[in-house]
Amino acid sequence: MFAEERQQLISELVAERGRVSVTDLADRFSITTETVRRDLAALESAGNLRRVHGGAVPSDRLSTREESVVERAIQRQPEKVRIAEAALPSSPRTEPAAS
Numbered sequence: 001m002f003a004e005e006r007q008q009l010i011s012e013l014v015a016e017r018g019r020v021s022v023t024d025l026a027d028r029f030s031i032t033t034e035t036v037r038r039d040l041a042a043l044e045s046a047g048n049l050r051r052v053h054g055g056a057v058p059s060d061r062l063s064t065r066e067e068s069v070v071e072r073a074i075q076r077q078p079e080k081v082r083i084a085e086a087a088l089p090s091s092p093r094t095e096p097a098a099s
Contacts, residue, residue, distance in 0.1 A: 001029065007039050011048045014056055021055040 006029055013020050025036045040056050043049050049056045 003039065003042075006031075007043055007048075010039055010056075011043060014049045014058055019052075019055060019057050024055075 009029075010020065010025060013025075022033050022036045022040070025031075025039075026033045029036075040049065040051050043056070044051050044059075047059055050059045
């Protein structure tokens with residue numbers, strides 16, 4: 001397999017799985033981990049992914065700035081409400097503490 005073909009498959013795997021590891025890619029393509037690292041470096045240079053310790057993630061998934069607690073709290077509100085509503089029937093009913 002040519003490097004370009006392998007790199008295309010790696011890009012597709014990263015997009016599909018959200019994360020790939022160097023060792024998994026080496027096993028999958030029967031190549032050395034050094035070859036995988038060179039492929040990941042080439043793909044990162046092209047903007048197709050971001051290298052992280054031990055592998056790679058999609059380039060849009062890794063930000064250099066961490067979101068604040070307030071930012072994370074307001075994200076995905078409908079999903080959080082659905083989770084809370086689903087969990088409510090299974091939570092035990094307790095009386096409020098006396099003050």
